[in-house]
Amino acid sequence: MSSVTAAPAGASTGHSREGQARQAGAAVRRTAIAAPAIRLRGGRVLFEGTALFDGIALDLPAGRTTCLLGPSGVGKSSLLRVVAGLLAPEPGATLAADDGMPLAGRIAYMAQTDLLLPWLDVLANATLGARLRRDPAAHAAARQRAAGLLQEVGLGERLAARPATLSGGMRQRVALVRTLVEDRPVVLMDEPFGALDAISRLQLQDLAARLLAGRTVLLVTHDPLEAARMGHRIHVMAGAPATLDAALELPAAPPRDVADPMVLATQAELLRRLAEATAA
Amino acid sequence: MTLLRPVLVAVALIALWEAVVWLGGVPHYILPPPSIVAQEFVGRGDLLAEHAAWTLIEIAAGLVLGVALGGATALAMARFGRLRAWGMPLMVISQAVPVFAIAPLLVLWLGYGLASKIAMATLVIFFPIASAFYDGLRRVDPGWLDLARMMDAPPLSVLLRIRLPAALPAFASGVRVAAAVAPIGAIIGEWVGASAGLGYLMMQQLARGQTALAFAALVVLCVIGVALYFLADALLRRAMPWVPHAA
Ligand SMILES: Nc1ncnc2c1ncn2[C@@H]1O[C@H](COP(=O)(O)OP(=O)(O)OP(=O)(O)O)[C@@H](O)[C@H]1O
Ligand SMILES: [Mg+2]
Numbered sequence: 001m002s003s004v005t006a007a008p009a010g011a012s013t014g015h016s017r018e019g020q021a022r023q024a025g026a027a028v029r030r031t032a033i034a035a036p037a038i039r040l041r042g043g044r045v046l047f048e049g050t051a052l053f054d055g056i057a058l059d060l061p062a063g064r065t066t067c068l069l070g071p072s073g074v075g076k077s078s079l080l081r082v083v084a085g086l087l088a089p090e091p092g093a094t095l096a097a098d099d100g101m102p103l104a105g106r107i108a109y110m111a112q113t114d115l116l117l118p119w120l121d122v123l124a125n126a127t128l129g130a131r132l133r134r135d136p137a138a139h140a141a142a143r144q145r146a147a148g149l150l151q152e153v154g155l156g157e158r159l160a161a162r163p164a165t166l167s168g169g170m171r172q173r174v175a176l177v178r179t180l181v182e183d184r185p186v187v188l189m190d191e192p193f194g195a196l197d198a199i200s201r202l203q204l205q206d207l208a209a210r211l212l213a214g215r216t217v218l219l220v221t222h223d224p225l226e227a228a229r230m231g232h233r234i235h236v237m238a239g240a241p242a243t244l245d246a247a248l249e250l251p252a253a254p255p256r257d258v259a260d261p262m263v264l265a266t267q268a269e270l271l272r273r274l275a276e277a278t279a280a
Numbered sequence: 281m282t283l284l285r286p287v288l289v290a291v292a293l294i295a296l297w298e299a300v301v302w303l304g305g306v307p308h309y310i311l312p313p314p315s316i317v318a319q320e321f322v323g324r325g326d327l328l329a330e331h332a333a334w335t336l337i338e339i340a341a342g343l344v345l346g347v348a349l350g351g352a353t354a355l356a357m358a359r360f361g362r363l364r365a366w367g368m369p370l371m372v373i374s375q376a377v378p379v380f381a382i383a384p385l386l387v388l389w390l391g392y393g394l395a396s397k398i399a400m401a402t403l404v405i406f407f408p409i410a411s412a413f414y415d416g417l418r419r420v421d422p423g424w425l426d427l428a429r430m431m432d433a434p435p436l437s438v439l440l441r442i443r444l445p446a447a448l449p450a451f452a453s454g455v456r457v458a459a460a461v462a463p464i465g466a467i468i469g470e471w472v473g474a475s476a477g478l479g480y481l482m483m484q485q486l487a488r489g490q491t492a493l494a495f496a497a498l499v500v501l502c503v504i505g506v507a508l509y510f511l512a513d514a515l516l517r518r519a520m521p522w523v524p525h526a527a
Contacts, residue, residue, distance in 0.1 A: 086426050109430035115423045118522045119445045132433035132441055162522055182431065 035185035035216040036097035036106070037062035043082055044090040045075070052078055054241040060186075062098065065209075065217040065254060066247070067231030069224060069270060071278050075242045076220045077112055077190050083218060084109050084188050097186075108182035112190040112220075114175040116163040123159040126150060126177045142181050149177040152207060154200070168195040176204065180211050187212060190220045202258065205229055209255035224270035228263045230254045234270065238277030245273065312492035320496040327481070327493075332500050334477040338394060338466040339504065342401020346458060349402065350409025351451070358417040359439050375407045379468055387473040397474065401465035408457040416450025417443045449523050452516040459512040463505050 038060040045052045052075040060066050060083070068076050081087035083095065084107055097103050116125045124131065126146035130139040150156055153173040163171055172195040179187065192208070193201045201223075209230055221227055227234045231254070233247040248266060250256075256263045294314045300306070301313040308316060321328065353371070357364040383400055390396035420443050428438045470479030478497045485494040517525060 081426075084426075084430060086429070105432050107430055109427065111423055111426065113423055115421070115427050117424065117442070117445070119448075119520070128427070129431040129433075132428055132431050132437045134434070134437055164522060164524070 034099075035063045035214060036099045036101070036103075038083065038095070038097055038103070038186065038216060040083060040093065040095045042089075042093045043079070043095075044093060045078055045082065045087065046090060051241040053243065056242065056244060058083070058235075058244060060216050060218055061233065062216055063214045064232040065212060065219055065230055067227035067234040068218065068220045068237055068244075069222070069227055069234065069274060070237035070242070071274070072222075074237050074239075074277075076237055079237070079242075080188050080190055080218055080220055103186065106184055107186045107188060108179045108184040110175055110179040110187075110189040110192050112194075114163075114171040116171055116174055118163050121160045121162055122150065122155060122166070122174050123147065125163065125174055126181055128178055129182045145183070146177055146181045149180055149211075150174070153177060153204060169197065169200065172196060173200075173204065176208065180208070184215070186216045188218045191222060192219070193226060194222065201226070202229075206255045213253075224267045224274065225258065225263070227270060228266035229256045229258065234266070236270065236273040236277055238280060309489050309491045312495055316492045317495045317499065320493050321499075324493055324496070328478075328496055328500055331476055331478050331481040331497065332504070334394075335463070335466055335470070335479065335501070336504060338397040338401055338469070338477065339462045339508070341394070341398045342405055342465055343458065343462050343508075345398065345402040346405025346462070347409050347455060350406045350454070350458075351413055353406075353410045354413035354417060354447075354451075355439065355444070357414055358443060359435070371407065371410060374403075379404055379465065383468050383472040386469065392473050392475055396472075397466050397469035397477070400469035401462050404461050404465035405458040408461065409451070409454040412454030412457070413447055413451040416447030419450070420446045448520050452520065452523075455512050455516060456509060459508040460505060462508065463501055467501070 038058075040056070040058040043056040043058070044054050056079065058066075058079065068079065070076050078087055082089050082093075085095075085103060086109075089095075095103070097106075117128065120128070123143065123146060126149070127139060127142040130142035147156075147159065150159060150173075153176065155170060155173060155177075158166065158170070163174070166174070172192070176192055179189065179192070193204055196204060205226060219227075219230055221230075228250070231248075231250060233249055235244045235247050237244055248269065250262070250266060252260075252262065298313045298315060301308075301311055353367065357367045379400065382403070383396075386396040386399050390399055417439075424442050424446070425438065428442055433441075466477070467479035470477040471483055474480040478501050482494045482497045485491070485497070517523075
C-alpha cells in the first residue's frame with residue numbers, strides 16, 4: 001500500500017505548460033514529466049489491401065482515461081498499437097503529444113496477451129523493464145514497487161513462482177503490475193482485466209484507477225461496466241472501415257461505484273451503442 | 281519404463297543376430313555372433329579402452345569447440361544484420377562440402393594426430409548448432425519484442441535477455457543432433473589417417489580379418505553415442521526447467 005507512488009509530478013497540480021517544457025530539457029526523463037495529451041489524425045491502416053480504419057481521429061486528453069469499446073475484430077487493438085508506435089499507419093497520419101516531445105519512452109504498454117517470459121519468476125517478470133534497461137538503481141526501486149503491488153493484487157505469496165504455474169487471471173495480474181511498475185505518464189492497456197472473475201476485476205479496477213490517476217490512459221475493453229467505472233471519455237468503435245462515435249464524457253473521478261446510477265445509466269447507453277454497432 | 285523398452289529391443293535384436301549366425305552357418309569373419317564379440321571385451325578390454333579414450337577426447341573437444349563456435353556465430357548473426365547477410369551463404373556452402381571430401385585435406389594440413397579429428401568433429405557439429413540456434417533466436421514471439429521496444433530495451437539486452445533464453449529449446453535440439461553426429465566426424469577423420477582411436481582400430485582389425493574386435497569397437501562407439509545423447513539431454517533439461525517435457 002505504502003509502496004504505491006503518486007501520479008506523475010505536475011499532472012494533478014496543474015503546472016503550466018511552459019514549466020513542463022523547461023523541466024523536460026534535452027533528455028526525456030519519464031517520471032519528471034507530466035502526462036501529455038495525445039492526438040491522432042488521419043490514421044489509416046490496411047491489412048491485405050482493405051482498410052481497417054481510414055482517416056480515424058482519436059484524442060487522448062492529458063491525465064484522463066479514454067476507454068475504447070467495440071465488437072471483436074473491429075480494430076481496437078490495432079488502433080492502440082498505432083498509438084503505441086508499434087503499428088505504422090499509412091503515410092499522412094499524424095500522431096503527436098501536445099507538449100511537442102516524442103512519445104517514445106513515455107508509454108507503458110499492456111498487450112491483449114500477458115506476454116510473461118516463461119523463464120522468469122513473477123517478481124522478475126514484473127520488473128522486466130528495469131532488467132532490460134540494465135539500470136541497477138532503478139531495478140532495486142522497481143523490485144520494491146513490484147513486490148508491494150504484487151502483494152496488493154493477491155500474489156504476495158507467489159513472487160518466486162514461474163508463469164506456467166499460474167492461472168490465467170494470475171498471469172494477467174502480473175502483466176498489470178509489470179505495466180504499472182513502469183511508472184510512465186502514458187499507459188495503453190488492451191483488455192487488462194479480461195481474464196479475471198467479476199469480484200477481482202472490480203478490485204483491480206479500483207487499484208488501477210488509483211495508480212493511473214493523472215496519467216493519460218487508453219483502455220481497450222469489452223466490458224461496458226468497466227468503461228463506465230474507469231473512463232473519463234468512452235468511445236465505441238464500429239464499422240468497416242471502423243470509425244469512432246462522439247465520446248461519452250463522464251465528469252466524476254474514477255473508479256466510480258458500481259451502484260452509482262450514473263454508472264448504470266452509462267452502462268445501459270454503452271450496451272445500446274454496442275448493439276447498434278454490432279447490428280450495423 | 282523409459283529405460284526398459286530400449287533394453288528389451290536391444291536384447292531381442294542381439295538374440296536374433298546370434299540365432300541367424302549359428303543357424304545360417306555364417307562364417308565368423310563375415311559376421312561374428314554377439315557371444316564372440318562379447319569375448320573380445322574380456323580378452324582385449326585394455327586395447328579397446330585405450331582407443332576409446334582417444335576417440336572420446338576427439339569427440340569431447342569437437343563438441344566443446346563446435347558448440348562454442350556455432351553458438352557464437354548464431355548470436356553474432358542475430359545481432360548484426362550485415363554479418364547475417366554474409367554469414368548465411370557461407371554457412372550453407374560450408375555445409376554443402378561433403379565432410380568425406382575435406383577429411384584428407386584436414387589430415388594433410390593438421391597431421392595424423394588429434395588436431396585433424398577435432399577439426400572434423402567441430403565441423404560437423406558447428407552447423408546443426410549454428411542453424412538451430414539462429415532459427416530459435418529469430419523465431420521469438422513478436423509480442424515480447426514489442427514489449428521490449430516499449431520498455432526502451434537496448435538491442436543487446438533484447439538479444440541476451442529475451443531472444444537468447446527463448447531460443448534455448450531450439451539450441452537444445454541442435455545440441456542433441458550434434459551429440460549424435462559428433463562421433464561421425466571423429467571416425468571419418470580416423471579412417472583417413474590416424475594411429476589411434478576406435479575408427480582406426482576398426483580399419484586395422486578388419487584388414488587383418490579380426491572382425492569380432494572391429495565389432496567390439498563398433499559397440500563401444502554406439503555406447504559413446506547413446507551416452508552422449510542422454511548426457512546432453514539431461515544437462516539441457518536441467519538448464520531449462522521452464523520448458524515442458526514429454527514424459
Ligand atoms: N498483423 C495482421 N495482419 C493481418 N490482419 C490483421 C493483423 N492484425 C489484425 N488484423 C486484422 O485486423 C482486424 C482487427 O484486429 P484487432 O486485433 O485490432 O481487433 P480488436 O478490435 O482488438 O478485436 P478483439 O476485441 O477480438 O481483440 C481483424 O480482422 C484482424 O484479423
Ligand atoms: Mg484486441
